[in-house]
Amino acid sequence: MDSLQQRSSTVQEPPGATPGYRPTPPPAWKPRTDPAPLLPDAEPFRVLGTDAVAAADPELLRRLYAELVRGRRYNAQATALTKQGRLAVYPSTTGQEACEVAAALALEDRDWLFPSYRDTLAAVVRGLDPVQALTLLRGDWHTGYDPREHRIAPLSTPLATQLPHAVGLAHAARLKGDDVVALAMVGDGGTSEGDFHEALNFAAVWQAPVVFLVQNNGFAISVPLAKQTAAPSLAHKAVGYGMPGRLVDGNDAVAVHQVLTEAVARARRGGGPTLIEAITYRIEAHTNADDATRYRGDSEVEAWRAHDPILLLERELTERGMLDEDGKRAAAEAAETMAAALRERMNAEPVLDPMDLFAHVYAEQTTQLREQAAQLRAELDAESEA
Amino acid sequence: MTTQVAAKPAKPAKPATMAQALQRAMRDAMAEDPTVHVMGEDVGTLGGVFRVTDGLAKEFGEDRCTDTPLAEAGILGTAVGMAMYGLRPVVEMQFDAFAYPAFEQLISHVSRMRNRTRGAMPMPMVIRVPYGGGIGGVEHHSDSSEAYYMATPGLHVVTPATVEDAYGLLRAAIASDDPVVFLEPKRLYWSKSDWSPEAPTQVEPIGKAVVRRRGTSATLITYGPSVPVCLEAAEAAQAEGWDLEVIDLRSLVPFDDETVSASVRRTGRAVVVHESTGFGGPGGEIAARVTERCFHHLEAPVLRVAGFDIPYPPPMLERHHLPGVDRVLDAVARLQWEVGS
Numbered sequence: 001m002d003s004l005q006q007r008s009s010t011v012q013e014p015p016g017a018t019p020g021y022r023p024t025p026p027p028a029w030k031p032r033t034d035p036a037p038l039l040p041d042a043e044p045f046r047v048l049g050t051d052a053v054a055a056a057d058p059e060l061l062r063r064l065y066a067e068l069v070r071g072r073r074y075n076a077q078a079t080a081l082t083k084q085g086r087l088a089v090y091p092s093t094t095g096q097e098a099c100e101v102a103a104a105l106a107l108e109d110r111d112w113l114f115p116s117y118r119d120t121l122a123a124v125v126r127g128l129d130p131v132q133a134l135t136l137l138r139g140d141w142h143t144g145y146d147p148r149e150h151r152i153a154p155l156s157t158p159l160a161t162q163l164p165h166a167v168g169l170a171h172a173a174r175l176k177g178d179d180v181v182a183l184a185m186v187g188d189g190g191t192s193e194g195d196f197h198e199a200l201n202f203a204a205v206w207q208a209p210v211v212f213l214v215q216n217n218g219f220a221i222s223v224p225l226a227k228q229t230a231a232p233s234l235a236h237k238a239v240g241y242g243m244p245g246r247l248v249d250g251n252d253a254v255a256v257h258q259v260l261t262e263a264v265a266r267a268r269r270g271g272g273p274t275l276i277e278a279i280t281y282r283i284e285a286h287t288n289a290d291d292a293t294r295y296r297g298d299s300e301v302e303a304w305r306a307h308d309p310i311l312l313l314e315r316e317l318t319e320r321g322m323l324d325e326d327g328k329r330a331a332a333e334a335a336e337t338m339a340a341a342l343r344e345r346m347n348a349e350p351v352l353d354p355m356d357l358f359a360h361v362y363a364e365q366t367t368q369l370r371e372q373a374a375q376l377r378a379e380l381d382a383e384s385e386a
Numbered sequence: 387m388t389t390q391v392a393a394k395p396a397k398p399a400k401p402a403t404m405a406q407a408l409q410r411a412m413r414d415a416m417a418e419d420p421t422v423h424v425m426g427e428d429v430g431t432l433g434g435v436f437r438v439t440d441g442l443a444k445e446f447g448e449d450r451c452t453d454t455p456l457a458e459a460g461i462l463g464t465a466v467g468m469a470m471y472g473l474r475p476v477v478e479m480q481f482d483a484f485a486y487p488a489f490e491q492l493i494s495h496v497s498r499m500r501n502r503t504r505g506a507m508p509m510p511m512v513i514r515v516p517y518g519g520g521i522g523g524v525e526h527h528s529d530s531s532e533a534y535y536m537a538t539p540g541l542h543v544v545t546p547a548t549v550e551d552a553y554g555l556l557r558a559a560i561a562s563d564d565p566v567v568f569l570e571p572k573r574l575y576w577s578k579s580d581w582s583p584e585a586p587t588q589v590e591p592i593g594k595a596v597v598r599r600r601g602t603s604a605t606l607i608t609y610g611p612s613v614p615v616c617l618e619a620a621e622a623a624q625a626e627g628w629d630l631e632v633i634d635l636r637s638l639v640p641f642d643d644e645t646v647s648a649s650v651r652r653t654g655r656a657v658v659v660h661e662s663t664g665f666g667g668p669g670g671e672i673a674a675r676v677t678e679r680c681f682h683h684l685e686a687p688v689l690r691v692a693g694f695d696i697p698y699p700p701p702m703l704e705r706h707h708l709p710g711v712d713r714v715l716d717a718v719a720r721l722q723w724e725v726g727s
Binding site for chain 2: 141142143146147148149153154157158161163164165166167168169170171172173175176182194195198199201202205356359360361362363366367368
């Protein structure tokens with residue numbers, strides 16, 4: 001103790017200092033409060049394989065299971081549609097379904113979802129018509145639904161730019177006195193973008209009711225996390241903004257659902273934003289246009305297949321007698337019905353009106369656009385006469 | 387017995403500045419519509435570095451006039467979310483070049499949200515950008531960035547040159563259901579007029595140019611900070627026998643082809659004047675439009691008087707860069723164009 005004091009006094013009093021002089025901290029300095037409550041746990045939060053499963057609502061567990069199975073089938077069907085040329089591109093969430101499902105199920109109807117381009121499944125679980133969810137990726141229009149009707153923002157292709165939208169919307173809702181929460185989804189690569197930083201900072205300063213869910217699936221296209229960040233975890237980034245960071249096993253659907261539900265509840269009661277990092281893995285390539293074998297090995301993929309979100313939940317529920325063969329069959333059949341309907345509807349050619357090109361640029365068309373619309377009209381008329 | 391009541395002396399109209407007119411436009415809009423929110427760096431307690439938002443936070447509270455963190459992408463990005471929830475944000479980008487970090491939000495989201503959602507989600511917001519030089523600002527404080535905004539479909543681009551228009555156009559911009567980039571010529575912030583903050587007000591429709599000076603020998607097509615320059619040039623040219631018409635565009639998008647073409651068809655000659663760089667600048671677009679519409683009426687090529695194609699110079703050199711009266715008059719002289727000249 002003595003030596004400590006001695007050392008600290010040595011540090012405080014540089015050689016040659018006036019006797020009795022004690023440097024003081026800068027006038028604005030406030031003593032540090034312990035950031036420990038904001039720090040994520042050392043291990044990702046897990047529920048499966050623990051006694052906490054017994055305490056979980058069995059209805060919720062079965063719902064999560066059924067949605068995971070349906071989500072996996074949705075991913076497979078959408079991927080197949082790219083091979084048939086029905087979708088221009090599809091960024092799969094195979095292996096990440098637990099994050100997508102839990103994100104959607106943690107929200108109330110009045111809440112808002114801000115998805116990235118990879119998060120069509122979350123939108124579908126939230127109730128959006130799968131065909132509408134895939135419109136962007138099919139290429140017939142950028143957003144196939146009315147965002148206000150479903151409280152799902154347009155799928156954002158630029159990375160992390162939808163995060164400040166979530167903050168602004170949640171802030172506006174609170175100003176209006178509505179207890180609405182915004183959930184913003186982003187990938188690990190997106191956390192390097194400036195908009196990620198600005199969104200988290202605004203959210204914390206405004207104590208906006210927002211939950212940020214980072215799906216860390218290991219790669220931003222081909223770039224692994226180690227080349228993306230030097231932080232101990234992405235959840236650690238929360239501390240610098242003054243919000244709690246949570247780390248969760250992204251393939252444990254029950255854990256993800258629990259962490260998200262807690263964060264949503266906290267935001268709703270005025271507790272401010274939370275940053276959640278869900279550790280998961282993208283089993284498929286970035287999109288159908290990507291060759292994942294160039295940047296990762298089979299053994300890595302196989303290890304994650306063994307940690308598959310459906311497998312984990314199925315095993316747990318089966319062992320606990322909460323899921324039998326009938327239950328599994330029912331989930332598989334529901335998924336198959338969804339896929340068949342999706343396939344059939346996506347095989348129909350969308351009916352497009354080229355005049356839509358000019359219909360929604362401005363509330364009122366400018367003279368310039370009216371002239372261009374007339375030009376296209378004339379071209380279309382000439383085409384149909386020919 | 388008749389009582390003689392001394393006539394109350396008419397209150398002399400208090401000259402107001404453009405900054406005051408802009409401030410009143412926001413105050414009136416906020417008072418009429420509770421969904422109007424002003425936000426940006428320093429707009430609250432300080433009242434903006436140009437005092438354009440002075441008093442709004444005090445009058446409407448910090449929830450309606452909000453000092454945000456210093457982050458332009460965040461300011462505009464959160465404004466997008468606010469507009470999604472039914473508010474009408476009026477965003478301040480403190481200086482022209484400070485707006486650049488917000489360009490991704492502007493171009494990838496603000497400008498195209500209506501379009502990408504087939505009209506379901508309009509973006510009723512105003513992005514106020516103090517722009518242009520002539521105030522002795524150091525680097526990054528004097529850019530004329532209008533060409534970037536003009537090149538982005540979905541945005542309206544508006545710039546007032548008079549105190550009256552500053553009020554009228556900002557009211558229209560706030561009322562617009564589409565995003566409006568509202569360029570405020572900062573060297574005109576302290577320009578005064580007989581317009582008084584108590585005077586009756588008028589909302590100007592966006593997209594209409596106005597003839598500031600009637601003339602017959604040539605048309606000067608200009609906007610924002612270059613309008614007073616062109617008016618001065620027109621007065622000076624009178625002595626040389628040139629009767630110049632001066633058009634203040636007020637709105638760059640939408641563009642008022644009708645007013646501009648009608649003028650050039652009458653005068654047969656045109657010069658476009660602006661501070662922004664010439665190459666790839668607004669003048670090229672305007673000259674092309676005029677040529678396409680008025681070719682058979684033109685006595686000379688449409689000329690441009692623009693800033694040089696250089697990064698905005700340091701303040702001690704800016705007078706050499708900014709198009710002034712002499713440079714406009716030189717261009718007018720060149721309009722005595724003959725084939726082969």
